[in-house]
Amino acid sequence: MGGVSEGDDVLARWSDGLLYLGNVKRVDGVKQCCLVRFEDNSEFWVLRKDIHSFSVGVEDVCCICDAPPLKEPLINCLKCRHGYHPECHTPSIEPEADSNSWICRQCVFAVATKRGGAIKRGRFARLMQIMKLRLPYQLSSLDWDTQHLTNQQQCYCYCAGPGEWNLKMLQCGSCGQWFHEACTQCLTKPLLYGDRFYEFQCSVCASGPETIHRLPMSWVDLAHLVLYHLSLCCKRKYFDFDHEIMSFANENWDSLLLGSLSDTPRQDRCHNLLNALNSNKDRFVSGKEIKKKKCLFGLQVRAPPPLTSEYIIGFLLGLQRSRPQGEGVTELFL
Structure with a gap:
């Protein structure tokens, strides 16, 4: 720029x-x-x-490479007025593009992205889907940590912006890249912090609209997810079971997309969640163990719930078998 x-x-x-x-x-x-x-x-x-x-007025250099026009004039975005060489923009600007109505990738994303997921209908939603078929960077050039959670370039998603994998991002099961909730168009409900119980494929790997499938959750997963989300939102460790944990779960029951757990009667949810909290000392700590009220619960370690169900492990192994030898994917989900 x-x-x-x-x-x-x-x-x-x-x-x-x-x-x-x-x-x-x-x-x-x-x-x-x-x-x-x-x-x-x-x-x-x-x-x-x-x-x-x-920018003020029409620019006389390309905002990507800072070079002046070549054989043809620069194409200027209708909204921001930044100028582009057709080949510098991602995707490349088609020769027949109308210079009086063309809108750049940055402006499309600025308008279309929003909390809970990008817009799904209208002109900007269609433009965004076209833009998302190609990443504006080389995925293979990113330097990842051993768990494939962060990269040194701080480059993620379709927008190439920064990100934190545990803060409302989805990981593509094919390429391993992380994508912002705000930039995806496939979600039916907003994400909770640390919620990785999704099988997701980005638009680049799908060669079209994103695909997403909710993975199964257990009562232990639900308790862990709720506690993790509350801990980040409230910046506290311990929460009252009735007034905070159970209240949050009931208020967001439909948004949690719990699959087989969804039909649990309201009066049975309390027993199942409380049993999960009391029976999994490796994940949870109760107030009575630290000389506080026994109705208080917190996480042993503030970390998102692990993906451990048999279904998920089978899914990951299937991905691993479908990848070229030596390119394991199981570590991407640890």
């Missing part, structure tokens, strides 16, 4: 996949990042790749 200077108003992509308005306070050319002050007066360093500046 073009240059950014101190004092510029910008849109900065956050780890949830959404763009937020901010003002550049400092620029670090060596580390290629900027200190951005957001509308709530918080300040964070943001990588240059995740900052999108406003």
Whole structure:
């Protein structure tokens, strides 16, 4: 993208996949990042790749490669007015594209993405689906940790923005990349923090719309997921069973998509959840064990629930067999 200077108003992509308005306070050319002050007066360093500046008038250089027009004029986005060489944009701009109505990838994502999942209908939803058929980076060039949870480039999803795998992201079972909830168009309900009980395939691997299937959950998984979500939302370890854990589960029962557990009568949910909390000391700690109220429960370790059911293990093994020799996938889901 073009240059950014101190004092510029910008849109900065956050780890949830959404763009937020901010003002550049400092620029670090060596580390290629900027200190951005957001509308709530918080300040964070943001990588240059995740900052999108406003432009005034029509630009005379490509905002991707900073080069002037070649044989043909640059194509300018109708919304942001940034100019592009047709081959610099992802996907490449078709020769027949109308320069008076064409909209760039960044603007499509800025309009279409939202909490709970991107829009599914209308012009921007259709444009987004086209954009998502190709990633704007080389997946093979990313440097991943041993569990394939984070990469050094902080590059994820269709938007190439930053992300945190446990904060409302889905992992593609084919390529292993993580995708923001806000950028996906396949969800029927919003994600909870740490919810990985999905079999998901991205648009690139599916060569079309994303595919998603809810994986089965046990009562232990449900208790773990609720506690993990509450711990991140409330920034506490211990929660009252009746007034917080059970209340949250009942209020969000349909959104949890619990499969075979969904039909459990309301009066039986309490017994099953309480039994799961009391019977799995490796995952949960109760108040009575630390000289607190026995109705309090917390996680032994603040981490998302593991994927351990027989169904899921079979699914992962099936993926592993379908991959070329030496390219295991089981570690992607640990």
